Amino acid sequence: MKGQTAAAAVGNRFSGKVAIVTGAGSGIGRAIARRVVAEGGTVLGVDISGDGLVGTASSAGERMSTLRADLTDPGAATDVVASCLDRYGRxxxxxxxxxxxxxxxxxxxxxxxxxxxxxxxxxxxxxxxxAAIPHLLATSGNIVNVSSHAGLQGVPYAAAYSMSKGGLVALTRSLAVEYLKRPLRVNAIAPAATNTPMAAAGTFPADVDLRLLGRLGGHRGRTEPDEVAALFAFLGSDEARSVTGAVYAIDNGLTAS
Structure with missing residues (x-):
């Protein structure tokens, strides 16, 4: 039923595994961090919001640590990966x-x-x-990118956002093909409207053409962050060992229609 969380159906798919989760201070990132910990994993949660990270860690438990980082800084990636290795070794x-x-x-x-x-x-x-790929190869690990339905279809009034998310889809597929013969999987999730603070804060121009936006309206409501986290848990686990280069839309049929 819509509105129920997916968190009830958890297993132990991440026992002994370590995940870096960016955007862990709220929304989908928070739900994913909590899901990985709930399934036995250890998480380094990264976000620019220190307060958000504290909130996530307090609900996730002791197997989550945090790192405040500004990911617009080109050097942040190296620091994040180095911090994870220093703390957990993998x-x-x-x-x-x-x-x-x-x-x-x-x-x-x-x-x-x-x-x-x-x-x-x-x-x-x-x-x-x-920065992470050499270490992911050592553990037969994987990358899960959270893109958007805006990376799969045209969305008005969101040119830069759509470009960035479309680029993330292309990056996912390119890396997956490059590492087909090596122990690394790369996949993406493309959610549509999801009940997150970022979505709630979104605005459009005052002279917006509602006819253009109307075609983006879903018929089954918004997605919950826990639903995206459940899909992440599958793709990030060994259950998805045959899945690479895939882009999973989680959008209540929006991109299909």
């Missing part, structure tokens, strides 16, 4: 979840706006993957 899963959502007319997007969206949504996952 990396099994890289969850690139952190994201920023910004809307506006394409002609009004500033350079600063564009650079921030790209830095968080696309640059950071690339550089984190680059």
């Amino acid at each position: 990396i099994d899963v890289l969850g690139n979840v952190a994201g920023v959502h910004a809307t506006g007319h394409a002609t009004e997007i500033t350079v600063e706006h564009y650079r921030q969206v790209m830095a968080v949504n696309l640059d950071a996952p690339f550089f984190l993957a680059q």
Whole structure:
């Protein structure tokens, strides 16, 4: 039933495994961090919000530690991976979840706006993957990128966001093919509207054309963060050992329709 969480159906798929989860301070990242810990894993949660990380860690339990980092900093990726290795000695899963959502007319997007969206949504996952891959190969690990339905279809008033999420889909597939013959899997999840603080804070231009937005309306409501976390738990675990290069839409049929 819609509104129920997926957290009830947990197993032990991450016992002995270590995951880095970015964006762990709220929303989907928080739900994923909690899910991995609930299934026996250890999590390094990364976010720019220290308060958000404290809130997640307090509910996740002692197998989660935190690291405040600004992922727009090109050097942050190396620091995050080094911190995980210092604390736990290994990396099994890289969850690139952190994201920023910004809307506006394409002609009004500033350079600063564009650079921030790209830095968080696309640059950071690339550089984190680059830093983590040697260690993921050592553990036969995997990467799960959280993209968006905006990376799979045209979304008005979100040009930079859609570009960044489409790029993340391309990055997922490219890495998956590059490492087909080596012990690394790379997959992506593409949620549509999800009940998160980021989605709740979203706004559109005052002169928005509702006819353009209407085609994006789902018929079955919003997705819950725990539902995305449940899919992450499958893709990030050994149960998905034959899955690589896949992009899973979790959008109540939006992209299909």
